[in-house]
Amino acid sequence: MKYAPLTIALATVLLTAVSPGASHATYAPQVASPLPASGPPPKPASLACAKSHWPWGCVAKCESGGDWHINTGNGHFGGLQFSQSTWEAFGGLKYAPRADLAKRTEQIHIARKVVEVQGWGAWPHCSRRYGLKGRMKLEKPQAEVTKNRLAPEVTKNRLAPGLLIMPRGARLNAALPGSRTRPPLR
Numbered sequence: 001m002k003y004a005p006l007t008i009a010l011a012t013v014l015l016t017a018v019s020p021g022a023s024h025a026t027y028a029p030q031v032a033s034p035l036p037a038s039g040p041p042p043k044p045a046s047l048a049c050a051k052s053h054w055p056w057g058c059v060a061k062c063e064s065g066g067d068w069h070i071n072t073g074n075g076h077f078g079g080l081q082f083s084q085s086t087w088e089a090f091g092g093l094k095y096a097p098r099a100d101l102a103k104r105t106e107q108i109h110i111a112r113k114v115v116e117v118q119g120w121g122a123w124p125h126c127s128r129r130y131g132l133k134g135r136m137k138l139e140k141p142q143a144e145v146t147k148n149r150l151a152p153e154v155t156k157n158r159l160a161p162g163l164l165i166m167p168r169g170a171r172l173n174a175a176l177p178g179s180r181t182r183p184p185l186r
Helices: 004-018 056-064 084-089 106-120 126-127 141-150
Strands: none
Touching: 056 106, 056 126
């Protein structure tokens, strides 16, 4: 019986280590997940709103029930539920003091600017609902042609998207996005 205290101490440590109260994790028996309810699978969000300035009509339908001039007093305004700070930061004051006082087309114009900077995460619930992801730069094709006309040594009739223009004698110090080559070492 000379080893009894050590045996008791070891048994205490082992029991403490495996008891549910000793750790922060809790044991839950594995239960099979319930079977799905019978019947047709749930339908995705209706895209009937797409007839009205896709995707903005759908985002407005989701955000405000499609009421472009709504002010519920919750600090968000208009069909796309802009906060006042967002409306101001993206140039909305050019159109109206608040988004709910602006025309639908003006709200959409500001929303396009928001998506360029913040992405569709600016409307997290509604963008997920309609599968809208990432950022988008909305630019008319003619704008690219106009930009290229201003570029030196580019003919007016030739569109050169992605053309890198650098001053004579300039060196590229970093790899271009998407490039697998590294810049020359100095």
